[in-house]
Amino acid sequence: MSSDVVELTNISKAYKHIYAVDHINMKIKKGDIYGFIGRNGAGKSTTLKMICGLVSPDSGQIKLFGEERNRMSARRIGSLIETAGLYPGMSAYDNMDIKATAMGLHDTQKIHELLKLVKLDSKSKKPVKKFSLGMKQRLGIAMALLGNPDLLILDEPINGLDPEGIREIREMIQYLNETKKMTIIISSHILGELSKIATRYGMIRDGKLIEEISKEELALKCMDYLSMKVDNIQKAVTLLETKLGMQHYQVHEQNELWIFDDIDSAQVNLILAQNDIAISSMFYQKQDLESYFLERIGGNDHVEYDKSRN
């Protein structure tokens, strides 16, 4: 059976002949925390709404849990997209109770458990209109969790939150993923925060999915390394292994060697020259997460990246 929780094939949606989502193919695997990254207006919400069934695609195919999207598979999704649709005059518990009743659930214990999970007091009579933004977001997440979803979709859940509020949401996402084995899609333009929790990323720009990449692949791409081109790659590798203890490296086409070990380039130069190996180029390659993302999603307007949090 497929391990894909979501599979989008050639999905498109246009408004007034302009593509909000332009023929995208996307796969989200069981257990992923899928960081969906793009600038404002890139098409994140529209894509997520199509997965949830809130917007119908113009074309393409949506598979959920290995089968064509249907009422049963859609019920396995919990989502918080845009606002949570809260009743401002009512308490957290009453808001949960109304949604639970609408879903045909009659489990007061579950409501207490979920409110505890999101660190809200289920006995409090405080109306939601007096909640902070972080409290409202946490309540929205608790409501999304009411049906015990296998897939949780959160659209910009940390937008506008302070660092403490962001940390609480992050810890909750990690708990649900690790303990409850929930697959989670989280869209954001706050790159540094996403990079702390995402296990895979999808980058969207002008409605097109530019790239999907795993955390491990990204880490490799963003590693610093010494790149060089030599005329005898086999001999160079043997020498650098034996003389300088080189262990972490990759050999690429056209006699190109990438060294990830912390090795002094002057030493490399000396040893290769002493052994008659010609070096045609040598430089340090450095690409940080921020530039990697920004190169793909475009520009840096509306995209936050706080390096101190990395």
Ligand SMILES: Nc1ncnc2c1ncn2[C@@H]1O[C@H](COP(=O)(O)OP(=O)(O)OP(=O)(O)O)[C@@H](O)[C@H]1O
């Ligand atoms: N109901 C709609 N009617 C008309 N245009 C729409 C509608 N929904 C989205 N769009 C347009 O589609 C494009 C993608 O919007 P979408 O909300 O999916 O982007 P986004 O990446 O989620 O950005 P944001 O973070 O600003 O919500 C935008 O140009 C937007 O104006």
